[in-house]
Amino acid sequence: MEAxxxxxxxxxxxxxFPFIVLLLSGGHSLIAVVRGVDDFVLLGTGLDAxxxxxxxxxxxxxxxxxxxxxxDHDLSCVSGGRAMxxxxxxxxxxxxxxxxxxxxxxSRDCDFSFSGIHVAAERxxxxxxxxxxxxxxxxxxxxxxxxxEERLMNTNSVxxxxxxxxxxxxxASIQYTISKHICRKTQRAIEFALSNxxxxxxxxAEFPCSDSSESAFKGSSLVVSGGVGxxxxxxxxxxxxxxxxxxxxVAPPPSLCTDNGVxxxxxxxxxxxxxxxxxxxxxxxxxxxx
Numbered sequence: 001m002e003a004x005x006x007x008x009x010x011x012x013x014x015x016x017f018p019f020i021v022l023l024l025s026g027g028h029s030l031i032a033v034v035r036g037v038d039d040f041v042l043l044g045t046g047l048d049a050x051x052x053x054x055x056x057x058x059x060x061x062x063x064x065x066x067x068x069x070x071x072d073h074d075l076s077c078v079s080g081g082r083a084m085x086x087x088x089x090x091x092x093x094x095x096x097x098x099x100x101x102x103x104x105x106x107s108r109d110c111d112f113s114f115s116g117i118h119v120a121a122e123r124x125x126x127x128x129x130x131x132x133x134x135x136x137x138x139x140x141x142x143x144x145x146x147x148x149e150e151r152l153m154n155t156n157s158v159x160x161x162x163x164x165x166x167x168x169x170x171x172a173s174i175q176y177t178i179s180k181h182i183c184r185k186t187q188r189a190i191e192f193a194l195s196n197x198x199x200x201x202x203x204x205a206e207f208p209c210s211d212s213s214e215s216a217f218k219g220s221s222l223v224v225s226g227g228v229g230x231x232x233x234x235x236x237x238x239x240x241x242x243x244x245x246x247x248x249x250v251a252p253p254p255s256l257c258t259d260n261g262v263x264x265x266x267x268x269x270x271x272x273x274x275x276x277x278x279x280x281x282x283x284x285x286x287x288x289x290x
Contacts, residue, residue: 003267005034007257008223008250010266015223015250016216018200020193022186022238025226025258026052029112029182031189033198034223037270038277041198043189044110051178051228054118056080058174061125062167069164084171085231091164093172095233098124100177102184110189114178121174128166179234183241190222190245202246221248230254 005021018035020043029046059065059080067075067083069090075083087093103116162170193199202219222242224235235251242249256263271277279285 001028001030002040003263004225005032005040005223006037006267006270007225007252007263008221009270010262011252011256012250014217015221015248018198019221019223019250020186020190020199020247021223021225022182022229023226024051024182024224024228024234026050026056026228028226029114029228031110031186033193035198037274043192044112044185046112046114048113048115049118051112051114051182052081052226054114055084055174055178055228057118058121058125059084061122062162062170064167064171067164067167079227081228081231084175085233087168087171088175088233091168093165093168093170095172095176097169098173100124100173102177102181104181105184108188110185110192112181112185114181117174117177117181121170124173125170128162128170132162175231175233179231179237182234183237186222186238187241187245190241190247193220194245199247202248217248219247221250223250223252225252225257227258230257 001023004023004025008015008019008021018033020031020033022031023029027050029050030042031044033041033043035041056079062084064080064083064087065076067087069075069087073086073090075086078086088095100117100120103113104111190199194201199220202217222238224238228234229251239249251257
C-alpha cells in the first residue's frame, strides 16, 4: 500500500509532501495523508468489501465478459472493472437511470463501505431480469408454464439477455454511486486534513497549475492510485473535488495503478535514499519456507 501511495512521485516530479492519497483497488480502499516516504496518517479505510471486488462481481453478474459491444472491443479480454467502464463510455449509459442507496451518508468519518451498494445492485439486476422474464412468459401459440420468479430460481433455465442499453444504464448507475460515495468520503478527509493543518490549500492565482510548468506544485495535492483509481469517471469526479478545495490533482497512468513491480522498486529507491529500513547484516535474517 505504501508503494501505491508513492507511485505518483515517480510520474509527477512537481508533487511535494504533504499530499493526500486515495487507494482504491481490488483488495483495499483507504485514504491517508502522506507526510514523508515513511510517514503516513491514516484517515479512513474500508469497513467491508473493496470497490474492485464488488465491481468485478457485478460485471460477472451482468455477463459483461461475454459481450462484444463493437468489433474493436471484446470484453472477454479485459478486467471486470474495465469492461464496466467501456460499456458506460461507448454506449453512453445514463448514470442516473437507476437509484442506488448511498452507504454511510450520515456518518461523519472517512471510512468506506461498498457492500450496501453491492447488495442493492444485485437486487436491481434481479428485478430487471424478472421484468424481462414476465414480458416473455406468454408467447404466441405457447402455454404459460411457470412464473418469472420460478424460472429465475431454476438454475437450468436460460435467462434472456438484457438489452445493451439497459446494461449500459446499470453499469453507469453502479459507477456513479460508487464514485459519489468515494467523493463524499474524500471530501470529508480533505476538510479534516485542511482544518488540522495536515494539508496546505493552494491560494495562488495560477490554479490549477499548468501542465507545462516544471516548478513544484504550490499547496498540497490529492493523489489517486489503485486499479479502481484508473476508472475515468471516478478520476473526473475526484478532480472536481480537488479543484473545489484548491488542491492539485495527480493520477499515475493506468499501467502503474494496478499492482506492478515498478512501484515496489520505486518504493525501495525512496526508502534507500532516506536510509530507511536498510538491513546491513544479512545473516541476521531468518528465511523459512512456506
